[in-house]
Amino acid sequence: MTAPTLAPAPAPARPAAAPPPIDRAALAQRTDQVAAVAAEHVARTDRDASFPVEALAEMRRTGLLGLLVPTRYGGLGGDTDAMVRTSIALGRVDMSVAVIFAMHCQQVAALVRYADARLREELLPEIAAGRRYLASVTTEAGKGGHLLTSAAALGRDDDRLVLDRFAPIVTGGEYADGFLVTMQSPESTSPNQVSLVYAHREQLTVERSGDWQPLGMRASHSVALHLKGTLPGHQVVGEHGDFRSMVTAVFGPMAHIGWSACWLGTAAGALSRVVKMLRGPQSRGRVDLGSELLLTRLSRARQRLDTVHALLAQAQRVVATHEDLSPPRIQLLLNALKITAAEECHLAVDGLVEAVGMRHGYLKDSPTRLEHSLRDLRSAALNYSNDRLHLVDGRLALLDQEVRLD
Structure with missing residues (x-):
């Protein structure tokens, strides 16, 4: 007796494919929109020590608050590199806005990796929709x-x-x-x-x-x-009592990479404004662009920024390619990024103040905005103190006898 022929079971419905992550051009466009709003209000928010509510509203509207939220939750599906590019771009205009954005991204990254399914389902779509700034x-x-x-x-x-x-x-x-x-x-x-x-x-x-x-x-x-x-x-x-592992895997790396990107953007914006001023029509006949002292100071500022940029890129590569970030050599690299970026970005702007002098380096009304950038960047070494990190690094250095640099 042959078995009856059964119709094949219908294939289960396939979930709708998540939209692809945002591309660089689209992200840059959204970032430019936020930066334009920040630039419009930067003088007032700095003067009044007032929160940049307009820039935050634009982050909500453009979806930038959901940059690191996976696309299946409605976010932009961005990665750490996307956060870095955005933070640098915002830092060129207003370091406060950039740090607000980068620290929000740090919180989102922790939720994406460690929150349980229920909390992710409740919260990530709200972040993606711009309704939750963290x-x-x-x-x-x-x-x-x-x-x-x-x-x-x-x-x-x-x-x-x-x-x-x-x-x-x-x-x-x-x-x-x-x-x-x-x-x-x-x-x-x-x-x-x-x-x-x-x-x-x-x-x-x-x-x-x-x-x-x-x-x-x-x-x-x-x-x-x-x-x-x-x-x-x-x-x-995550698990109760397990925050230490989150610091090693997410909180620490995202803080040091995000902050460094903000500081680099601020110093790069300052250098850009100085060079544009020096090359602009208002400086013709007034500034000797062949001055050896001026050229040397511009060179040193650019060298400092390129040094930070190279270290930032290396830290990004290491974080992207290593599942375990706890080895001493990796922790030393991440801490070195924070320390170096804090020091070198501040020194770069300080050198630019010397390069262009009192009128365009020290006064608030200069289009170079060096005075504002210098004040902002002075906080970098204090934002999780460099002295504290050096103590940590001294202990870590004792654990790496071979001084592995790879």
Whole structure:
């Protein structure tokens, strides 16, 4: 007896293909739109130490807030290289806007890699649609920006998390739609057991403390905030107590690469404006373009920027090609990028001030805007202190006896 012939089962429906990641030209167009808005308001936001709300609105409208969100969630599907190009371009116009963008991208990268499926489904489409700008809450009184410890304990109430957190510096925090917050893990036995949790703004009471009147980075509006609220348990990002591994894999690399791109963009923009001024019709007959002192100072500024650019490109390649970023030689490279970019970009602009003198180097109303760039870049060495990183690097150097550079 032969078996009856059965009709083949219908093939399962194939999910709709995700749109391709954004290409360079399209990304550059969106970035230019944000940069144009930032440029329109940069003098006011720096003068008033006011957050660049117009530039943020344009980031929302253009989809740049979703640059690192995968296309299946509606994002642009960009990668770290795309973040770097965008941060450099924004930094040419306003370092505060660039850092706001890069730090948001750092938070998004952590969610993409470590959030569970439920939180990703809830949050990533909202980021892609421009409805969620994220701020980072890692600073604590007495420890600065040190990431690997926390004194503020995360509580539990059945399956909910209880958050009570003061942070002395939260970049853009008053304008954020959500926060990624470091806390000492529930039931922890050490301040080194740190968890990362996500909180919607509407889940919290957010109280500002003090004012923001810094030397530079005035538009970053990095005020002190006190956050209190109760969160669903699934809003922990990754495993409780496992933030250290996130720092090594995502938070540290994205911070050092993103910040360095912003600083490089700011210094490159300053050099570009100086060269355009020197070559412009207003300088004819007034500036000796053959001056050996001027040419030497321009050369040194360009050398500093090319050095940072080369180190940034190398760090990007290493991060893109290594799954494990914990070996000492890789950590040393990433820390060297941050230290070198902070120092060399500031020195490049400082040298340009010397090159063009009081009128175009020191006064606020010069089209070179060197005074503004110099103030902003002075923060770079303090933004996670270079001194602290040198101490870390000294210990790491002792672990790499062969001094492996590959």
